[in-house]
Amino acid sequence: MVNDSSYLQYRRIGLAVQRQLERDQEKTLAAPDICVKDDLPQRQSIPLSDDQDLAAHRPSHNRNSADSNEASLHGDQDHDGSLTTIPTRHSQRTALGHALTGIHARDRTTREGKGSKVFVVGWEGEDDPLNPRNYSTITRVGLTLVLASISFVVTAASSIDTAIIPQAAAEFGVSEVVESLATGIYLAGFAAGAVFAGPFSETFGRNLVYIVTLLGFMIFIMASALSPNIGAQLAFRFIAGFFGSTPLTCAGGSISDLWDPLEKTYGFPNFAIAGFGGPVLGPVVGSYIGVGDIPSWRWTEWIMLIAGGLVLTLIILFQRETYPPLLLKWKAQHFRRITGDDRFRSEIEITKTTLWSRLKIALQRPFLLTGEPIVLLMALYLTVLYIILFTFLDGYTFIFSDTYGTNQGLTNVIFVAMFVGIALALLLVPFVYKKTKQNLESNRSEKGTHIHPEVRLWYAMLGGAPAIPISLFWMGWTAYPSVSIWSPIIASTVFGYGLICIFLSSYMYIIDAYEIYAASALTFVTVTRYLAAAGMTVVGIPFYKNVGVHWTLTILACISLLLTPIPYVLYKYGYLIRRRSKYAVDTA
Structure with a gap:
């Protein structure tokens, strides 16, 4: 309470x-x-002899006093004298x-x-x-959107600093590569905090953990805004990321609390699409900070602090424990x-x-799942996507500013195109819901009421998987001054569509495939992808600068192309992998 x-x-x-x-x-x-x-004897009859005193079998205290304490029995004489x-x-x-x-x-x-x-x-x-x-559908949608707002704020804070790298680097007297660590170290904090958030939520409840961690996030975002040097900024950003990791691991549990397996088909996208806007729209929020009417780069942190305060108010006033x-x-x-x-x-x-026993499980079990093919494949897929996404935060300068001469503010605004693609995934929800419902009905007649986890892969199969390499090749080989700027912009929209589709399929597939072990599996996936993304944010600028836009995007496209068959292969053979797994459910 x-x-x-x-x-x-x-x-x-x-x-x-x-x-x-x-x-x-x-x-x-x-x-x-x-x-x-x-805890009382069965109702029984005790035979009495003619000369036995009934009072010997009665309690000596008054029948009306304290009335028969809770463990006392009273005797009554039946017609047969017992x-x-x-x-x-x-x-x-x-x-x-x-x-x-x-x-x-x-x-x-x-x-x-x-x-x-x-x-x-x-x-x-x-x-x-x-x-x-x-709860009513409206209530559950509202609670889901509050969860999405938490995710939006903490993930927007991960990318908003990329909008002011030149200004912050100049003030601290460091290179832009060093200043890009502000993003990388925040993502490393995400990875560290993800291990602890789940066990705490299962001990103290979702709301308490959301409130306490959001408060911690706000405190250290404020500290980052007041940082006197680069070392302090990096330290505070890491701790802010540690506290901000909560929705990455707990929100999936909260969604499962609110929506049954069929309803999750549209409940989870409501969360993910709104929440995934954070890392994409973070640069948009900070686009004209430092170059417009707000001269100080520190306002990127102040804006996140204000947004965090607004979301915290929503949680306190409206969010129910789930x-x-x-x-x-x-x-x-x-x-x-x-x-x-x-x-x-x-x-x-x-x-x-105990909390300690939950923490031991949370620390150990994710690494026990490293031998699970499904977990490894999904972790690899999402890791590559996050590497691409977070190198875009630096790469957009080379893709748009250097090629088309857009200023710093407009370059960051172009990230809106990626969010348009993310939102387009909503168009798939009715079709995927229909396929999921059909699977549930057919499975009910055969073996219980389980949904085959492979049905969750429809989001990725409906163009999501091929959209990633297509968009990267498209963007890489049309980013020329002689080609309209709208070509790479539209390509980034296609990338956003593929990104959210794969994210939806990966998370929902893991949750259904591993059930009681899903939290551990998702923790492993979260830790690996954010650690990898943290490292790549640092090498992003040298990568684009030394290799060039065209070949950088071509290399990333080729890597993603190798991963494209994953959802299709799992859809066809996933049940065989689950059948041989020690931890996955077998619903085939």
């Missing part, structure tokens, strides 16, 4: 629990014997635990403390309004408070997995 929205949500859960108790309590009256199966035990308030509460909808009564395992009964708190069926997947285990923990707390029965527990309260 760290923000206003979560506090109100906690209160609503309490009211829902109160209503459920009032509604389901009648069930205990209809079945009074189910209580004694737990003493019969009847339930007291404790056993009535036990009956209530059995009767409540969504409560599973069971014994603790040895690891959990064997011997005592526990009432495991769950959802009241598939339509429980407390379950985030049952992590189901935490919501069930809150629900269990209300059951214990209202009933006074300590046996009501959520699953995470019973297992008591």
